[in-house]
Amino acid sequence: MKINRIYINKLSSKIGKQVVIKGWVKVRRDQGKMVFLDFRDTTGVVQGVILPKSGAMDVGKNIREECVVEVTGKVNERPERNKKPNTQNGDIELEILKIIVLNFAEVLPFPIDGDTREVNESTRLKYRYLDLRTSRMQKNIKNRFKVQNFVRNYLSEQNFIEIETPILSVPTPEGSRSFIVPHRIWKGDFYALPQSPQQYKQLLMTAGFEKYFQFARCMRDEDARGDRQAEFTQLDMELAFVDEEDIMQINEQLLIELIKKQYPEKQIQQIPFPRITYAGAMEKYGNDRPDIREDKNNPNLLAFLWVVDFPMFEKTEDENVDGTGEWTFTHNPFSKPKDEHLKMFMNKENIGNILTTQYDIILNGFEIGGGSIRNHKSEALKKTFEIMGYTDDKIEKNFGHILEAFSYGAPPHGGIAWGFDRLIMILENELSIREVIPFAKTGDGKDLILGAPAQISDKQKKELGVKITKINT
Numbered sequence: 035m036k037i038n039r040i041y042i043n044k045l046s047s048k049i050g051k052q053v054v055i056k057g058w059v060k061v062r063r064d065q066g067k068m069v070f071l072d073f074r075d076t077t078g079v080v081q082g083v084i085l086p087k088s089g090a091m092d093v094g095k096n097i098r099e100e101c102v103v104e105v106t107g108k109v110n111e112r113p114e115r116n117k118k119p120n121t122q123n124g125d126i127e128l129e130i131l132k133i134i135v136l137n138f139a140e141v142l143p144f145p146i147d148g149d150t151r152e153v154n155e156s157t158r159l160k161y162r163y164l165d166l167r168t169s170r171m172q173k174n175i176k177n178r179f180k181v182q183n184f185v186r187n188y189l190s191e192q193n194f195i196e197i198e199t200p201i202l203s204v205p206t207p208e209g210s211r212s213f214i215v216p217h218r219i220w221k222g223d224f225y226a227l228p229q230s231p232q233q234y235k236q237l238l239m240t241a242g243f244e245k246y247f248q249f250a251r252c253m254r255d256e257d258a259r260g261d262r263q264a265e266f267t268q269l270d271m272e273l274a275f276v277d278e279e280d281i282m283q284i285n286e287q288l289l290i291e292l293i294k295k296q297y298p299e300k301q302i303q304q305i306p307f308p309r310i311t312y313a314g315a316m317e318k319y320g321n322d323r324p325d326i327r328e329d330k331n332n333p334n335l336l337a338f339l340w341v342v343d344f345p346m347f348e349k350t351e352d353e354n355v356d357g358t359g360e361w362t363f364t365h366n367p368f369s370k371p372k373d374e375h376l377k378m379f380m381n382k383e384n385i386g387n388i389l390t391t392q393y394d395i396i397l398n399g400f401e402i403g404g405g406s407i408r409n410h411k412s413e414a415l416k417k418t419f420e421i422m423g424y425t426d427d428k429i430e431k432n433f434g435h436i437l438e439a440f441s442y443g444a445p446p447h448g449g450i451a452w453g454f455d456r457l458i459m460i461l462e463n464e465l466s467i468r469e470v471i472p473f474a475k476t477g478d479g480k481d482l483i484l485g486a487p488a489q490i491s492d493k494q495k496k497e498l499g500v501k502i503t504k505i506n507t
């Protein structure tokens with residue numbers, strides 16, 4: 035009779051029974067007369083033993099760690115003295131009767147039985163599928179999913195809906211460079227990959243969805259800078275008929291519930307989250323994302339902080355992406371000034387003193403999110419671009435679509451986006467976002483597994499009407 039495969043985390047309910055498990059050989063210890071094998075599947079680990087006269091001995095002697103196996107065995111309770119409390123399956127052992135090798139494994143480029151933090155990171159990224167087998171990486175990726183799931187359920191219970199927005203689009207100004215995709219048929223025309231769903235989510239407000247969210251993939255073509263990834267995930271949100279207070283409340287509550295449910299061992303330093311103005315933060319800490327933890331050695335302490343009242347504009351530098359005028363936006367060109375500064379803004383006076391409705395959320399010294407209330411009236415939004423020195427033509431060309439959209443009854447609205455990778459990094463006590471991104475790229479933007487970015491064939495270049503003038507190797 036065929037015995038169905040059972041997952042390793044279900045074994046303890048099968049004491050005395052014969053079972054079939056499938057998975058990988060995690061550890062092999064040959065003690066001469068007996069061979070001990072630990073097996074791993076997606077649910078955990080169990081220790082198995084091949085007793086002296088077992089028919090599995092031949093295979094057990096020749097098998098290697100990380101081979102994929104189907105194992106028939108009997109679940110035995112361990113003698114009291116051999117029980118390992120607080121270890122998964124520490125009270126049982128699998129007496130191995132038969133092993134079928136489903137796939138043999140060569141010796142791995144690095145050991146994966148422990149933590150791979152010490153392994154050269156390029157090697158880890160090149161063999162990410164092996165690195166991801168480690169228990170720490172499995173935990174990080176599974177917890178990332180759990181948090182995503184929690185957020186999705188939480189927001190959908192509050193009548194948000196998740197809406198996907200295009201990946202192939204035009205550049206949207208988030209203060210960075212866009213990745214560009216050539217079009218085969220419309221030669222000479224290019225899509226841009228989204229730096230964020232900013233304009234689409236505002237159009238969704240105009241479309242009357244009122245409560246939107248999305249786990250959105252965002253792409254920014256930046257020079258290698260610290261712990262950044264060219265593509266990353268935002269939890270993006272937008273709501274109609276809200277003010278700053280509403281959005282901060284919703285997000286604060288979501289974060290508190292999330293921590294309570296998914297990370298009960300963690301402790302939030304202060305609820306409600308403290309707030310500080312940008313000017314106050316600069317004066318007190320010299321930066322706008324201070325780490326206000328009272329005990330920086332406590333790995334479970336979470337110190338959230340809202341930073342508000344940012345200046346709306348700053349002087350441009352020469353290499354500024356817009357390069358058009360003396361002022362540029364500090365965070366988001368779609369942001370609305372604070373009500374008390376609206377008049378100054380509409381009159382284009384005291385530009386440097388205009389404060390915006392922008393709010394950033396900081397956690398343990400990292401900016402994990404930010405957003406604002408938007409200029410939902412065309413004439414107000416247009417002012418921002420005028421202040422930035424855009425000509426009417428340029429405004430029309432780049433933003434005519436959204437100015438027109440807002441002229442057909444756009445509700446007041448605002449939103450926020452979390453840097454989801456960074457949040458998970460902190461919650462998982464990791465030091466780099468690459469530890470929580472399954473297929474992370476190197477700091478300089480390379481996918482070492484598939485070899486991206488890569489050159490394209492002459493045929494592709496011809497099809498796309500693209501000519502390469504310089505190759506960087």
Ligand code: ASP
Pocket residue numbers: 208229230231232271366404405406449450451
């Ligand atoms: N789109 C903004 C960003 O990516 C966030 C927001 O204002 O909602 O930073």
